Every structure is written in C-alpha cells, then in structure tokens.
Amino acid sequence: MVTVMKILEIIVSPLVALIVGIFFLGLFRKMMARIQWRYGPPLIQPVIDLVRLFNQRGFSHGAVFDLGIILSLAGALVLVLFIPIGGMCPLANSGGLLVILYVMLFAPIGIALSGGEGANPNISIGISRKLILTLSYEVPFIFIILSLMSYYQTISIVEIVKAQAHYHWSLFSPLFLSGVAYFMILPAMLGIRPFDMASAPQEISSGIDVEYGGKYLAFSQIEHALSLFIVIALFVNLFLGGGNLPVFLLKMLAVFVCGVFIHASFPRFRIEQATKYLWFWPTIISFISLIVIQLIR
Amino acid sequence: MRELELYFGPQHMGMVGNFSITLKVEGDRILQAISNPGYLHRGFEKLMEYRTWIQNFPIVCRMNVVEPDSMEMIYAMGVEKLAGLEVPERAHYLRSVYLELARVGSHLFGLWAYSNMLGFDTVAQWAMYHRDLVLDLFEELTGGRVYHIYIWPGGVRRDFPKGFKDKIVSALHSIGGCVPDYNNTFFENRLFYDRAKGIGKISQKEAMELGAAGQVLRATGMKYDIRKIQPYAAYDKVDWEVPIREEGDAYSRILVIRDEMIESVHMIFKLLDVMPEGPVYHRIPNPFKWTIPRGDAYVRIESSRGELGLYLVSDGGDKPYRAHFRTPSYPHGLIILERLLKGASVADVGNIMISLYVVAPEIDR
Numbered sequence: 010m011v012t013v014m015k016i017l018e019i020i021v022s023p024l025v026a027l028i029v030g031i032f033f034l035g036l037f038r039k040m041m042a043r044i045q046w047r048y049g050p051p052l053i054q055p056v057i058d059l060v061r062l063f064n065q066r067g068f069s070h071g072a073v074f075d076l077g078i079i080l081s082l083a084g085a086l087v088l089v090l091f092i093p094i095g096g097m098c099p100l101a102n103s104g105g106l107l108v109i110l111y112v113m114l115f116a117p118i119g120i121a122l123s124g125g126e127g128a129n130p131n132i133s134i135g136i137s138r139k140l141i142l143t144l145s146y147e148v149p150f151i152f153i154i155l156s157l158m159s160y161y162q163t164i165s166i167v168e169i170v171k172a173q174a175h176y177h178w179s180l181f182s183p184l185f186l187s188g189v190a191y192f193m194i195l196p197a198m199l200g201i202r203p204f205d206m207a208s209a210p211q212e213i214s215s216g217i218d219v220e221y222g223g224k225y226l227a228f229s230q231i232e233h234a235l236s237l238f239i240v241i242a243l244f245v246n247l248f249l250g251g252g253n254l255p256v257f258l259l260k261m262l263a264v265f266v267c268g269v270f271i272h273a274s275f276p277r278f279r280i281e282q283a284t285k286y287l288w289f290w291p292t293i294i295s296f297i298s299l300i301v302i303q304l305i306r
Numbered sequence: 307m308r309e310l311e312l313y314f315g316p317q318h319m320g321m322v323g324n325f326s327i328t329l330k331v332e333g334d335r336i337l338q339a340i341s342n343p344g345y346l347h348r349g350f351e352k353l354m355e356y357r358t359w360i361q362n363f364p365i366v367c368r369m370n371v372v373e374p375d376s377m378e379m380i381y382a383m384g385v386e387k388l389a390g391l392e393v394p395e396r397a398h399y400l401r402s403v404y405l406e407l408a409r410v411g412s413h414l415f416g417l418w419a420y421s422n423m424l425g426f427d428t429v430a431q432w433a434m435y436h437r438d439l440v441l442d443l444f445e446e447l448t449g450g451r452v453y454h455i456y457i458w459p460g461g462v463r464r465d466f467p468k469g470f471k472d473k474i475v476s477a478l479h480s481i482g483g484c485v486p487d488y489n490n491t492f493f494e495n496r497l498f499y500d501r502a503k504g505i506g507k508i509s510q511k512e513a514m515e516l517g518a519a520g521q522v523l524r525a526t527g528m529k530y531d532i533r534k535i536q537p538y539a540a541y542d543k544v545d546w547e548v549p550i551r552e553e554g555d556a557y558s559r560i561l562v563i564r565d566e567m568i569e570s571v572h573m574i575f576k577l578l579d580v581m582p583e584g585p586v587y588h589r590i591p592n593p594f595k596w597t598i599p600r601g602d603a604y605v606r607i608e609s610s611r612g613e614l615g616l617y618l619v620s621d622g623g624d625k626p627y628r629a630h631f632r633t634p635s636y637p638h639g640l641i642i643l644e645r646l647l648k649g650a651s652v653a654d655v656g657n658i659m660i661s662l663y664v665v666a667p668e669i670d671r
Contacts, residue, residue, distance in 0.1 A: 045431035130310040134334070134652060202425055203497055211320030211423045212653050275497050277425035279653045280334075282500055 018099040019090060023235075025097075026089040026242075029258065030234030031055050033241075033265055040266070044273045055234070059227050067223030070126045077123025078221070078228045084115025085235035092242050093167050095254030105165040106154050109243070116236055117143045120217050120229075135216020138280045139207035145287040146197040149190050152295035156187045156302045157247055166243075170251035178250040183305055186298035188248040193291040195264075196271050197283065198240045200233075203275040204283055212277075241265055309337070312652065316345050320656040322419045323371075325639070325666035327659070331652055339647035339655075341640055343669035350671045354629045359385055359459070360593040362626065367453045369631070370668050372415050375408035376609035378457040383538065384618040384629075385459040387603040396584040397461035402540040403577050404447075404456055406570040407474070410481065411440035412610035413567040416663055420560055421492060423656040424501055429492045436484065439477040446470065461587025471578055478571050485568065493564060502557035506646045506658035509554060516645070517637035520612025521562045522662055526554035532608035544576040556661035563663075597624050611635060611663045631671060639664035 035052040042049025051057075069075055090100045091108055117139050124132040160183065161169050173179055180188040197204040208216045221229050238261075245251060245260045252260065278286065312329040315321035324345035330338040350369055354362045366381045367374035379401065386393065393401075414437040422430035441451045447470065448454040448463070456462055492498055508518070510526035523530050531548045533541040549565030551558035590596060600622040606615040612634030621627040639662065646658050 041427065045428050046435050047431060130312045130331070133310075205425065206653065209425060209653075211425060211656050214319050273428045274491060274495075275426070276421070276495065276501055278497065279501065279651065 015099060018097050022092075022094050022097055022099055023086050023089045025094055025254075026235055026238045027231065029261065030238040031059070031231075033237055034230070034234050036265070037269055037272075040269045041273055044269075055230065059230060062223055062227035062230070065223035067221075067225045069225070070128070070220065074123050074126040074220075074225075077119045077121070077126065078225055078232070079119070080122065081116040081119025082228050082232045082235075084112050084119060085232050085239065088112045088115075088239050089235060091166070092239060093170055093246055093251060094242065095252065095257035097254070098167055105163070105167075106158060107164055109166075110151070110154060113239075114143065114147075116232060124217050124220070129220055131213040131216055131219050134213050135207050135219070138213075139217060141280055142197060142200075142204060142207060142283060142287075145284040146194045146291075148288060149194050149291035149295040150198075152292065152299050153187045153191050156184060156295065156299045159299075159306055160184055160302045162306075166246055170246050173250040174252075178248060180248045183301060184248070184298065186294050186301065190291045190295035190298065191244055191248060192267075193294070194287060195240065195244060195268065197287060199237060199268060201268055201272040203271075203278045206277055206280050206283065209277055237265075241268070308332070314655050320423060322423075322660065323664075323666045325664065327643075327647070327655065329647070329652070329655065334651050334653070336647050336650050336652065336655070339644050341643055343635075343639060343666045346667040347670045348667075351629055351631065354626055356625065358593060358624050359596055359598060359626065360590075362629075363455050363458075364453070367455060368667070369633070369671060370609075370665050371452065372665055373408050373412035373610045374453050375405055375457070376607060376614055378455060379405055379539075380605055380607050380609075380614055380616045380631075381618075381629075382457045382459050383605040383607065384603055384616045385598070387605055388601055388618060388620050389459065389598045391460045391590070392588055393461050394585045394588060395582050396465075397586045398540040399543070399577055399581040400462045400466065400586060401457055402543075403474070403574055403581075404462070405539065406574045406577070407440055407443060409570045409610045410478070410567055410574075411437050411444075413563050413570075414440070414481075416563055416610075416660070417488075417492075417560075417567075420657075420660045423660045424498065426492065426498070429488065432484065432488070436481045439480060443470075443474060443477055446473070458587060458590075460590050461585075463587070465586045474574065474578065478574060482568070482571050485564075488564070493561065499557065501657065502560065502661070503555060505556040505654050506559075506650070506661055507553070507555040508642065508646065513554065513642070516641050518612070518642060519634045519637075520608070520610075520663070521559045521566070522612065522638055522642065524548065525551045525558040525562045527552040530613075532606055532613055536606065538607055540577060543580065544573060546573045546576070556657060559661045559663075595624065597622060606632075609634060611665060611668075612638070631668075633668040633671070635663075635665045635668040638662040639666065639669050 034055040038054060039049045039052055121136045121140060124136045158164055161172050208218055218229055241261050241264050244264055245257060249260045251257055309330060309332050312331050314329055315326035316324055326342045328340045329336050350365055353365055363378060366377040369377050414433045418430045418433040444454050445451045448456045510528055513523050513526050527550055529548050529550055534548055546569055549562055549569055551562050598620045600620055602619040604617045606613055614634060615632030617630045618626055619628040643659060643662055647655060650658060
C-alpha cells in the first residue's frame with residue numbers, strides 16, 4: 010500500500026505543480042491587465058497557447074539545443090519531487106535542501122547550453138545576464154539555507170515543515186531576517202521585474218527565448234511555470250509553515266499576489282544594478298541572520 | 307572579447323517605429339552605432355511638388371504619426387505667408403488649443419514609449435489610456451483619431467461643436483488628476499531614477515553645436531522655445547512658462563516632457579477662458595484653381611519634439627515648386643543618438659533613443 014501511495018505521489022505532485030504553475034501564469038496576465046486598466050486575456054490563455062505551440066513545428070539548432078531545454082525541464086520536474094506539496098513529498102528522505110540547492114542550477118545551465126547553440130547575439134547577452142543573476146541571488150540564498158539548516162538541525166524540508174507545525178512559522182522565529190532576505194531575492198529567483206533583464210523584450214528581444222518556437226517555446230513555458238511553482242512553494246514550506254493542500258495553495262497564492270504587485274510597480278534593473286542590490290541588502294541581512302542563529306544555537 | 311554585430315530594429319521588440327540601429331558591441335559595451343531611418347521613406351517632399359496646395363495636407367500629416375497636427379500647422383502657416391492670407395482672431399485661439407491638445411497627446415505617447423522601454427508596462431498602459439482620451443476629443447472634432455487635418459490655410463476647418471469645451475476640460479482634469487500617480491509610480495521611483503540618471507548626458511554647448519532642439523536642448527538649461535521667441539497662433543496672448551532642467555541627461559529630458567505636459571494643460575485652460583467669439587476662417591479661392599504668387603517663405607513652430615521648420619517656394623503655379631522641412635528628429639536621431647550610444651551599455655540603447663524622442667518618418671522624407 011505504501012509503495013502504491015509513493016508511486017501515486019510521484020505522478021500526482023508534478024501534475025499539481027504544472028496545473029498550479031500554469032494557472033499562476035494565467036492569473037499573472039489577468040492581474041497585470043487589471044492593474045493596467047485593461048481587460049486582459051482569459052485565465053486559460055496559457056493552456057490555449059501551450060496547445061497551439063505543441064501543434065506548431067519547432068526549429069532546432071542541433072542536438073545540444075534540444076538537450077539543453079530538456080535538461081532544464083527535467084531539472085524542474087525532478088525538483089518538484091523533493092518539495093513537500095501539502096504533506097505530499099515523494100522523495101522526502103533523499104537529500105532535502107542540499108539536493109534542491111544543487112538541482113536548482115539545472116534550469117539556468119540547461120538554458121545556457123541550449124542558447125549557446127543558437128548563436129544569436131541576443132541569446133548570448135541573455136544567457137550572460139541569466140547566469141550573473143543566478144550567481145547574484147545564490148549568495149544570499151546559500152546563507153538563508155545555512156541559517157535554516159543550523160536552526161532546525163536538519164537538511165530535510167519535511168522535518169522543517171513538521172517543526173513549524175508544532176511550534177510557529179519560521180518567519181515569526183529567530184529566522185525572521187532570513188525570511189525577509191528570501192522575500193527580497195524572490196523576484197530575482199522568479200525572474201520577474203525588476204529582475205527580468207534576462208528576457209527583456211525591449212532590450213534584447215526576449216533574450217533567452219528568442220530562438221525558441223513551437224514545441225521548444227512550449228517546453229520553455231512549462232519550465233517557467235514549474236520554476237514559478239518551485240520558488241514560491243519553497244518559500245511557503247520554509248517560512249510560512251507549509252500546511253495541508255488547500256492551506257498550502259492559499260499561502261502560495263498570497264505570496265504570488267505579492268509578486269505580481271512587485272512586478273507591476275517597478276521598471277527593470279540593469280544587470281550590474283541587480284547584482285549590486287542582491288549582494289548588498291539581502292546578503293547582509295541573511296548573513297546577520299546566519300550569525301544570530303549561530304549565536305543562539 | 308568577441309566583437310558582435312547586433313541589430314536593434316527594424317525587427318526588434320524594443321523598437322518603436324520604422325527605424326533601426328546597427329550596433330557593434332563588445333560584451334555589453336557599444337563600440338559603434340549606425341542609425342538607419344530609411345524604412346519608411348516615401349519621398350514626401352518630392353510628392354508635394356506634384357499636388358496642389360490643398361492636396362498636400364494629407365501628405366504633410368503622414369510625416370509624423372505621433373503628432374501630425376504640428377505638420378498641418380506649419381504647412382498652413384507657410385501657405386498663408388506665401389499667399390498673404392489673414393487668419394481670424396478666434397482661429398488663432400482654436401489653433402493654439404488644438405496644438406496644445408496634440409502636444410499633450412504626443413507627450414503621453416512619449417511617456418508610454420519611455421516607460422515601456424524600461425519594462426514599466428503599468429505606467430505605459432496608463433499613459434496610453436490618457437492619450438486615448440485626447441484622441442476621443444480629436445475624433446469628435448474632426449472625425450479622425452490620428453490624422454485630423456483641422457488646420458487649414460486661412461483658419462481652421464470648423465468651430466468647436468456645442469459642449470466641446472466642457473469635454474476638453476473634463477478630459478484634461480482626468481489626465482491632470484493622475485499626475486500625482488505618475489509621480490509616485492514613475493518619476494519619483496528610485497529604480498527609474500537609477501536607470502535614467504546620468505544616461506545619455508549631453509552638454510549645452512554640444513547640444514547647440516549638433517543642432518538639438520526641444521526637450522533635448524531645454525534639458526541642458528537653455529530656455530529655447532519658438533512659442534516664446536517668435537510667437538505664432540495665440541501663444542503670446544496668455545502667460546506661460548518654459549520648463550527647463552540643467553543636467554542634460556535622460557532623466558531631465560523626461561522631466562521636461564512631464565513639466566511641459568502640465569504647462570500645456572494649464573495653457574489650454576487659460577486659452578479657453580479668454581477665447582473671443584467670431585468667424586473661424588477666411589474663405590480661400592477654389593482650391594482646384596488656386597495659384598499662389600511667386601516667392602519663398604520660411605516658417606518655424608515648436609512641435610512636441612523641438613523646432614520644426616519649413617521652407618516653401620512657389621513659382622506662381624497651383625503647386626509648390628519646392629518644400630523642404632527642418633525636422634527635430636534629424637539631428638536627434640542621426641547625429642546625437644549615434645554619438646550618445648558610443649560607449650553606452652546594450653541595456654540603455656532604447657533608453658537613450660526614446661529619451662531623445664526620435665520619430666523615424668520625420669528623418670527620411
């Protein structure tokens with residue numbers, strides 16, 4: 010029975026991630042439209058787009074171009090299995106936060122591999138921006154993860170969620186500063202404004218997405234939806250106490266709505282401004298948090 | 307590092323209008339920029355030599371999609387000067403109100419383009435909504451939203467319809483009421499300040515040498531506005547200020563645009579208050595047989611982008627012998643843009659281009 014449940018979880022959790030991620034993409038467009046005094050597309054527009062894109066012919070630039078996008082999609086799919094989704098976590102006992110730190114780099118590296126084959130100058134600028142951005146937010150992110158691991162004395166996310174259920178959310182514990190720092194780097198991890206310079210349409214013609222069409226663009230969209238889900242789900246699990254499935258999804262929605270408001274109210278950073286910002290406040294705050302945790306533990 | 311050739315336009319999502327810039331980049335730095343405005347070349351000036359004086363109105367409008375009204379005005383002024391036509395007093399006021407409305411619409415379009423270029427869709431869409439309010443007014447007045455042909459040699463084509471004054475006031479109130487919102491979200495936004503401050507900086511001396519006009523020149527601290535220096539229409543009948551800034555960068559240029567927009571709104575209110583009654587145009591002879599005595603004339607006005615000039619020659623016939631425009635986008639889009647882009651970052655190409663307010667069809671006529 011346990012084995013059947015495990016298999017079921019392995020099938021269901023990526024599906025939940027995909028559905029929620031794509032719903033968020035639709036909601037994103039609708040909310041942005043309403044903020045901008047427009048009517049906006051229907052909520053299921055991303056689904057319509059995906060169906061159409063899968064029926065279109067894509068153009069490949071070679072084997073690495075294909076493999077890169079598959080690698081980033083696979084990285085996102087595997088990552089979903091390590092994240093508890095409302096008490097459902099198929100790979101709870103295998104590595105936890107360390108694996109997540111590692112696998113989260115698959116998406117940018119896969120896109121870099123794939124784009125490098127495209128030989129379009131816009132892509133190379135997009136990739137360099139994406140990798141610099143990743144490097145920038147990884148520094149505070151590692152401090153945050155270290156604080157969490159040393160506070161709860163575990164690397165398992167399931168354990169962290171359980172500890173929060175018994176006591177209180179990490180956000181309202183000595184980990185408060187880490188939570189603030191995570192929230193500050195959240196837009197950079199999601200790739201929304203002010204950190205959407207890697208896919209800036211007005212500057213580099215959508216950068217990393219410019220050579221994708223048809224199925225490739227569809228895969229890229231799915232990867233985008235999944236990474237949207239992963240980053241928000243990780244925040245909800247680590248700092249907002251997880252919860253059962255409906256509560257978990259509601260908390261995700263709340264974080265997502267904050268993200269939309271941030272996206273709607275800022276212009277885009279230049280890449281060096283983004284790095285300067287990410288290596289300053291979030292890094293300092295998360296580092297102070299790490300020291301505080303070490304002192305009280 | 308590898309040197310790359312990057313095409314910014316015409317097929318580029320950041321390009322507004324039919325224009326392209328070929329960039330030579332090394333990493334993120336631009337080594338050389340060459341602008342090419344020829345994608346919308348339709349030979350306007352030559353076409354004008356084959357059409358009668360009145361038939362030329364639809365052509366001059368199409369030189370500038372964003373603000374065709376200043377083109378109508380300058381052509382009408384040129385024809386009036388050549389033919390010695392008088393314009394009734396009320397028509398002067400109507401022209402001023404109409405041109406200032408067009409300036410507000412044009413600056414809102416500029417605000418749309420600039421905020422959109424920095425990835426700030428929210429403000430961009432708000433500006434577009436407000437521009438639509440102005441276009442609705444034009445639609446009621448003339449029947450056209452973009453190209454209006456309202457100004458005519460000898461006056462304007464018709465008087466304001468009944469209740470139109472109130473509609474202007476209410477539209478401008480709803481635009482002016484949102485200025486604090488624009489300030490909070492856009493002009494005083496720290497991120498926008500960081501993006502625009504110090505970008506595309508040009509000194510007053512350099513700007514004058516390169517033939518800059520309009521906001522580009524006024525943002526360097528020079529109080530140069532044709533409406534003040536050589537008043538036309540009814541601009542000398544009311545009190546108004548020429549907004550200037552000292553810094554000469556992209557940030558000060560967009561602030562000059564904002565201040566001008568506010569000033570224009572105030573000016574329209576003042577003009578509407580003191581507008582006299584009377585006829586709105588002097589009859590011109592049958593347009594098909596209208597010949598204008600031999601001679602030449604140079605007229606200039608202040609369009610929303612800077613000084614606009616027209617040299618018009620008549621050989622005594624029913625068509626212009628030669629028409630030549632001096633458009634503000636020419637020095638801005640070709641000379642100053644190429645110079646400012648040298649050494650800039652790829653992320654700032656659109657930023658600098660839009661802050662200079664380049665309208666491509668104006669350059670290659």
